[in-house]
Amino acid sequence: MGQLLYATKLNLAGVNLDALPARKPQVEASLQKTDALLTEAIVETRRVSHELVPVLLKDFGFQKAIGEFCSRFQGTGIRIDCHCFPERLPLPLETALYRMAQELVNNIVRHSGATRGRLEIIRDKDIVYLEAQDNGKGIALEAQRGQKPGKGIGLSTIRDRAELLGGSVEIDSTPEKDTLVTICLPLRKGT
Ligand SMILES: Nc1ncnc2c1ncn2[C@@H]1O[C@H](COP(=O)(O)OP(=O)(O)O)[C@@H](O)[C@H]1O
Numbered sequence: 001m002g003q004l005l006y007a008t009k010l011n012l013a014g015v016n017l018d019a020l021p022a023r024k025p026q027v028e029a030s031l032q033k034t035d036a037l038l039t040e041a042i043v044e045t046r047r048v049s050h051e052l053v054p055v056l057l058k059d060f061g062f063q064k065a066i067g068e069f070c071s072r073f074q075g076t077g078i079r080i081d082c083h084c085f086p087e088r089l090p091l092p093l094e095t096a097l098y099r100m101a102q103e104l105v106n107n108i109v110r111h112s113g114a115t116r117g118r119l120e121i122i123r124d125k126d127i128v129y130l131e132a133q134d135n136g137k138g139i140a141l142e143a144q145r146g147q148k149p150g151k152g153i154g155l156s157t158i159r160d161r162a163e164l165l166g167g168s169v170e171i172d173s174t175p176e177k178d179t180l181v182t183i184c185l186p187l188r189k190g191t
């Protein structure tokens with residue numbers, strides 16, 4: 001929603017007032033008001049999403065939150081197995097992992113046509129690996145690169161998030177094999 005509002009704001013900024021000489025001041029005032037409302041909506045969306053998601057996460061931890069998320073798909077024809085180490089991590093990292101895991105599971109359910117999915121979060125010393133695997137049709141190459149016109153921003157947001165945290169994303173999707181997305185994040189001391 002935040003992204004949509006932001007795109008709307010950018011589009012609004014592209015309105016050419018000179019193309020509307022008649023009643024220009026009224027139009028200009030209206031545009032300014034609309035822009036201010038959009039800014040408010042963006043800030044509010046950010047606040048709400050911040051408050052909503054981490055409730056379960058904050059109180060019960062990543063393992064519980066993501067387990068609960070995966071269990072929502074029971075009875076939908078696709079089973080998502082979920083394994084996660086039990087220790088807590090710094091909340092910003094847990095939140096990032098949770099968001100990325102949610103997007104990957106949503107993608108499996110929405111796009112893959114798989115009958116089974118697997119989500120695994122492993123900790124190996126100072127690195128956390130998040131793996132999402134499915135036995136579906138595979139991710140088209142252009143979609144892997146985020147070049148599919150008119151398509152979403154889920155995978156590219158995952159790449160951005162991982163990069164911001166000093167990590168990386170690898171997509172292994174070849175025909176007749178399971179699709180595997182692996183995200184690798186370093187655990188820095190003091191974070
Ligand atoms: N697990 C998957 N299996 C098959 N195709 C996928 C999978 N994950 C993503 N895709 C493809 O990649 C595209 C881009 O995914 P994403 O960036 O998350 O955007 P969105 O989910 O909003 O379409 C999807 O539209 C879909 O075609």
Ligand SMILES: [Mg+2]
Nearest residue numbers: 107152154155
């Ligand atoms: Mg998606």
